[in-house]
Amino acid sequence: MFGRLMPREGRFFELFNELAEELLQGARELAALITSGDDIERRAYAIESIEKRGDKIAHAAIELLHRTFITPLDRDDIHQLVSKMDDILDVIEDTSQSIYAYDVRSITPEALRLAELCVSCVDKVKAAVGMLSDMDNAKAIMIVCEDIDRLESEADHVMRSAMAKLFRDEPDVKQVMKMRSVYEMLETVTDRCEDVANVIQGIVLENS
Numbered sequence: 001m002f003g004r005l006m007p008r009e010g011r012f013f014e015l016f017n018e019l020a021e022e023l024l025q026g027a028r029e030l031a032a033l034i035t036s037g038d039d040i041e042r043r044a045y046a047i048e049s050i051e052k053r054g055d056k057i058a059h060a061a062i063e064l065l066h067r068t069f070i071t072p073l074d075r076d077d078i079h080q081l082v083s084k085m086d087d088i089l090d091v092i093e094d095t096s097q098s099i100y101a102y103d104v105r106s107i108t109p110e111a112l113r114l115a116e117l118c119v120s121c122v123d124k125v126k127a128a129v130g131m132l133s134d135m136d137n138a139k140a141i142m143i144v145c146e147d148i149d150r151l152e153s154e155a156d157h158v159m160r161s162a163m164a165k166l167f168r169d170e171p172d173v174k175q176v177m178k179m180r181s182v183y184e185m186l187e188t189v190t191d192r193c194e195d196v197a198n199v200i201q202g203i204v205l206e207n208s
Contacts, residue, residue: 012061019057021126026093106175110161151193
């Protein structure tokens with residue numbers, strides 16, 4: 001009887017998926033902000049709202065972890081997964097707020113490409129998280145994680161090329177400083193996605 005009363009899985013996978021959906025909405029809104037180059041304040045505010053919703057989901061997952069006696073995954077893995085996913089959203093918000101604060105108006109093709117790669121990476125994170133509840137998906141999950149690693153490498157390459165072009169061709173020192181920061185933050189979004197992929201790969205290896 002006591003065992004039946006013990007909470008087991010709770011809503012962990014639902015919360016993972018809810019958080020992943022907020023990540024994707026945030027990444028898409030950031031890409032829209034960068035692509036349009038207008039209404040930056042409104043879009044930055046929208047991303048701030050998304051980040052706050054994501055925080056609430058992350059906190060709910062951690063609270064559930066503390067209340068649950070038997071968890072579907074290793075407790076530390078759950079904590080790491082939620083924390084790393086939340087980190088992605090934090091960087092997305094930081095990027096949008098910086099673009100607004102710096103009043104960045106002239107967006108480069110390289111920034112647009114990095115924004116696209118951010119969306120692609122986060123979309124892959126969402127796909128991998130969505131398959132975690134069934135370890136029959138182990139092979140597919142690992143393939144998606146490899147895709148995230150590949151996208152992160154491409155983002156790193158784009159950022160290096162963008163930096164070289166920026167320092168070579170941009171005469172305005174203020175613009176150099178602004179765009180350097182934007183490039184670095186966008187690439188960091190893909191880094192944080194790779195961090196999540198690493199956690200997910202560890203979970204798959206431990207449970208399949």
